Amino acid sequence: MKFIFADSLDYVDPAFDFIADRSPAERQPYWDDAYPHEILGYAPYDGVLVSRGIIGDHRVKGKYTSSQARRFHLVGARKFLRLDKPQFKDLDIFGDCGAFTYVQEERPPYSATEMAEFYDECGFTHGASVDHIIFDFDPAATGMAGGSDDAKARFDITLENADAFRREALAMDASFKPLGVVQGWSPASMAEAARRLVAMGYDYLALGGMVPLKSPEIKLCLEAIRDVIPSSTRLHILGFAKADDIDGFHGFDIASFDTTSPLIRAFKDAKQNYYLPGDGLALRYFTSIRIPQAIENPKLQRTVKKGIFRAEDLVAMESAALSALRAYDAGGADIDDVLQAILIYSAALVEEKSYAECRDSILLARLAVRYRETLMEKPWKQCGCPICATVGVEVIIFRGSNRNKRRGIHNLAIYHEHIERLDLKRAVHRPYDLSRSLCATKR
Amino acid sequence: MTYLAVCARQSDEHQVLTFAATAGDILRFATIDRIGRSAQGVLSGFQRPQVAAHIREIRDYLEKPNAVLPNPIVVAFIQGVTVEAREEGSARLQIDVSSGAPGLVVDGQQRLSALTELDRDFQVFVSALICRDEAELRRQFVLINNTKPLPKSLIYELLPSVDDLPPRLSRRSAAAEITARLNYENTALKGYIKQHTMPEGSIADTVVQKVVMESLSNGVMRELVRMPKGEDRCVKIVSNFFDAVKRVFPLDWHGHKPATSRLLHGAGIQALGDVMEVLAQRADARSIDDFEEGLACLKGRTAWTSGEWHFGDEVRRWNGLQNINRDVALLKHYLVGVVKADLRRRAKAAPAPLLDGLPDA
Ligand SMILES: [Zn+2]
Numbered sequence: 001m002k003f004i005f006a007d008s009l010d011y012v013d014p015a016f017d018f019i020a021d022r023s024p025a026e027r028q029p030y031w032d033d034a035y036p037h038e039i040l041g042y043a044p045y046d047g048v049l050v051s052r053g054i055i056g057d058h059r060v061k062g063k064y065t066s067s068q069a070r071r072f073h074l075v076g077a078r079k080f081l082r083l084d085k086p087q088f089k090d091l092d093i094f095g096d097c098g099a100f101t102y103v104q105e106e107r108p109p110y111s112a113t114e115m116a117e118f119y120d121e122c123g124f125t126h127g128a129s130v131d132h133i134i135f136d137f138d139p140a141a142t143g144m145a146g147g148s149d150d151a152k153a154r155f156d157i158t159l160e161n162a163d164a165f166r167r168e169a170l171a172m173d174a175s176f177k178p179l180g181v182v183q184g185w186s187p188a189s190m191a192e193a194a195r196r197l198v199a200m201g202y203d204y205l206a207l208g209g210m211v212p213l214k215s216p217e218i219k220l221c222l223e224a225i226r227d228v229i230p231s232s233t234r235l236h237i238l239g240f241a242k243a244d245d246i247d248g249f250h251g252f253d254i255a256s257f258d259t260t261s262p263l264i265r266a267f268k269d270a271k272q273n274y275y276l277p278g279d280g281l282a283l284r285y286f287t288s289i290r291i292p293q294a295i296e297n298p299k300l301q302r303t304v305k306k307g308i309f310r311a312e313d314l315v316a317m318e319s320a321a322l323s324a325l326r327a328y329d330a331g332g333a334d335i336d337d338v339l340q341a342i343l344i345y346s347a348a349l350v351e352e353k354s355y356a357e358c359r360d361s362i363l364l365a366r367l368a369v370r371y372r373e374t375l376m377e378k379p380w381k382q383c384g385c386p387i388c389a390t391v392g393v394e395v396i397i398f399r400g401s402n403r404n405k406r407r408g409i410h411n412l413a414i415y416h417e418h419i420e421r422l423d424l425k426r427a428v429h430r431p432y433d434l435s436r437s438l439c440a441t442k443r
Numbered sequence: 444m445t446y447l448a449v450c451a452r453q454s455d456e457h458q459v460l461t462f463a464a465t466a467g468d469i470l471r472f473a474t475i476d477r478i479g480r481s482a483q484g485v486l487s488g489f490q491r492p493q494v495a496a497h498i499r500e501i502r503d504y505l506e507k508p509n510a511v512l513p514n515p516i517v518v519a520f521i522q523g524v525t526v527e528a529r530e531e532g533s534a535r536l537q538i539d540v541s542s543g544a545p546g547l548v549v550d551g552q553q554r555l556s557a558l559t560e561l562d563r564d565f566q567v568f569v570s571a572l573i574c575r576d577e578a579e580l581r582r583q584f585v586l587i588n589n590t591k592p593l594p595k596s597l598i599y600e601l602l603p604s605v606d607d608l609p610p611r612l613s614r615r616s617a618a619a620e621i622t623a624r625l626n627y628e629n630t631a632l633k634g635y636i637k638q639h640t641m642p643e644g645s646i647a648d649t650v651v652q653k654v655v656m657e658s659l660s661n662g663v664m665r666e667l668v669r670m671p672k673g674e675d676r677c678v679k680i681v682s683n684f685f686d687a688v689k690r691v692f693p694l695d696w697h698g699h700k701p702a703t704s705r706l707l708h709g710a711g712i713q714a715l716g717d718v719m720e721v722l723a724q725r726a727d728a729r730s731i732d733d734f735e736e737g738l739a740c741l742k743g744r745t746a747w748t749s750g751e752w753h754f755g756d757e758v759r760r761w762n763g764l765q766n767i768n769r770d771v772a773l774l775k776h777y778l779v780g781v782v783k784a785d786l787r788r789r790a791k792a793a794p795a796p797l798l799d800g801l802p803d804a
Contacts, residue, residue, distance in 0.1 A: 025503045026610045028660065058772030066772065067661040070717060073779075074662075074724045121783070296495050312475070 002256035003419045004094050005045035008054045008063050010263055011035045016402040018394045035082060036409040040386050044412040047091050049258040050077055053098020059109040060101045076123040095119050096128035103133050112164035120174045129162035131181035131208045139217050141186035151185040158183040163200050179206040187224035194225040198233055206236040215245045222252040247281055247422050262415040263408030274407055275414040276379050283418055286379045287370035288398040294318040303352050317345040329393035335375050385413045444472055448536045458526055458573040460536055463566040466558035472538045473518045473546030501557035515568035516551035519580045549584045600639050618656040621677050622648055630682035645700045650709045654716030663723040684719045687734030695747035706747040709766030714774040721782050740785035
């Protein structure tokens with residue numbers, strides 16, 4: 001089972017100075033920054049997926065700047081992602097249209113020909129056909145029953161595009177592997193789409209529209225699809241948001257899936273921000289400590305504009321929290337004192353009040369419980385990955401992209417190992433076993 | 444706190460004095476009050492929030508041993524000060540900080556914030572303005588902060604002659620230098636670029652700078668500029684490209700202005716900048732002939748001076764393209780698409796180089 005990381009310019013600045021809290025003045029974004037496979041020194045994934053929608057163009061607003069987009073088109077995916085080194089040559093580069101970026105449109109903005117040319121010119125190893133997301137999932141609908149007119153129109157568009165896309169790829173003798181995308185409004189309609197894609201000649205299918213579905217619903221779809229396609233047909237799950245449940249998907253013979261979830265969770269999840277291997281085949285999660293930049297955080301800035309806090313006072317609370325945490329990490333502070341310093345600042349952030357006014361708040365109390373666990377366990381000391389080994393306690397601080405994305409990249413490393421441990425077909429490879437078992441004995 | 448200050452005769456209603464102090468001392472007698480409203484909706488304070496990036500840039504500068512900061516921090520008082528006049532326009536200024544800082548920083552808060560982070564004994568001038576009430580003080584703030592900034596194109600033109608700039612400006616400076624050379628040396632664009640000092644030019648200097656800056660940061664010039672005589676190579680490649688443009692579209696170029704030909708217009712120049720990149724990076728074009736060969740496929744498929752552009756399902760009259768992001772992107776996508784398709788076609792048509800590597804080939 002291949003874990004493909006869905007990239008969206010997820011890089012960090014290796015020269016970032018955590019104490020001064022800044023990049024060198026001469027830093028040039030992208031050029032001086034490091035992708036996960038660069039900062040770690042190895043790839044924490046089996047491949048990378050780049051969505052056309054993330055790159056963007058005049059029709060779809062992407063995440064790339066226009067000059068980055070232009071460079072991507074000119075030099076191709078592998079060179080742009082800096083995977084053009086011998087040690088990364090076996091990494092796959094998947095492409096899809098990023099159907100979420102044009103869900104509102106009646107038709108996808110890209111033609112099958114255009115996408116095939118794009119994948120071919122930019123050196124993708126795998127390219128997904130041009131799909132159109134279908135909403136209103138109905139797990140109970142049987143056969144081709146159910147489905148709104150819009151859903152049926154999108155179903156047809158997706159299949160017509162898949163047919164044209166495959167012919168186009170064959171005609172141009174494309175160097176990428178075409179994947180036919182499955183879209184449907186129910187397990188049965190998805191199975192029908194999969195059956196037709198196989199009839200067209202596809203032997204690698206990608207399941208689209210999985211992002212809003214819960215794990216049991218995804219399993220229903222997989223079951224229905226597996227029932228009607230040959231066992232040799234490979235399956236990919238596009239945008240697999242439930243990546244942490246992957247061990248429950250073993251029976252479906254998934255060849256690959258892409259997700260960005262371990263990275264995103266580092267700064268989008270309320271609680272589960274930092275991953276460690278847990279008991280058996282599970283993962284264990286920790287809450288990161290939120291200490292945002294006082295003069296950059298929009299919420300704190302609002303309190304200043306409204307006259308609730310003075311910026312100078314927020315800056316003082318922020319720096320007290322940071323130094324307390326660092327002192328604690330160095331063994332020079334008591335856990336209650338650190339927690340106190342952090343909560344004083346958190347009060348401004350979560351309650352927009354001074355700590356004295358809201359020390360009994362439920363939100364703060366909940367935060368305190370989770371922070372205490374993180375502080376007690378010091379998970380950053382239990383990981384030997386190049387990020388934790390280099391930046392230590394900074395990785396657990398929820399603050400700015402350089403800490404947050406480093407934590408996300410650490411999560412990718414832990415997650416990749418997790419997949420490899422689950423994947424019994426592959427050799428077991430656990431680079432950090434030693435440091436982990438050392439910590440386990442200490443505990 | 445007591446300072447010996449110099450007074451200036453300016454107004455009967457206000458007293459204006461100046462003296463030197465460190466950032467630490469200034470913050471003892473003045474606060475950076477920001478605009479806000481009390482729970483009753485009463486407006487208080489007046490400063491915008493600090494801008495972190497700006498503060499950093501100032502701090503980077505001030506850390507240098509040769510840094511100077513001749514312009515003063517302006518602090519206004521409505522109370523807490525006594526001025527005792529002395530001879531020859533000087534005065535003894537006493538500030539009472541026993542019940543907090545009475546002064547308010549009216550101008551220079553970013554500089555002051557940068558100074559407080561500085562690990563250096565550095566004095567700045569303080570201009571103290573003594574006002575009769577808060578309303579007057581707010582009025583002064585608006586007046587002081589409402590000065591018109593210098594025109595951008597003048598600043599950009601001055602940049603190449605200024606050393607030791609922050610990186611943001613030095614990148615801009617390199618592009619400004621190449622743009623100026625294109626305008627004054629013997630190049631395809633000589634005299635065509637409208638600059639502060641070349642008002643008769645027609646192509647906006649900011650547009651040419653944009654093309655150059657893009658290329659320097661993410662395109663072909665990024666590599667060229669690092670080679671020996673890098674800047675000459677950059678000037679040369681742009682010049683060669685536009686010489687080729689003139690050859691391919693002579694009637695749309697000569698005798699035209701941006702208003703009469705989209706070829707000399709912001710949208711056209713920027714879109715052509717992308718075409719230059721494609722040809723330079725995908726087809727290794729460097730000479731006028733190389734570029735001309737790559738541009739030839741656009742003949743008959745453009746509407747620079749009349750007719751219509753056909754962008755897939757969108758049709759635009761020739762002058763319906765404006766220098767706005769969307770239109771520029773649309774034109775780029777179209778031109779680059781035609782050129783890339785042509786490159787693909789020619790690559791397929793070319794027979795495999797069978798004799799490659801043989802001594803006679
Ligand atoms: Zn780690």
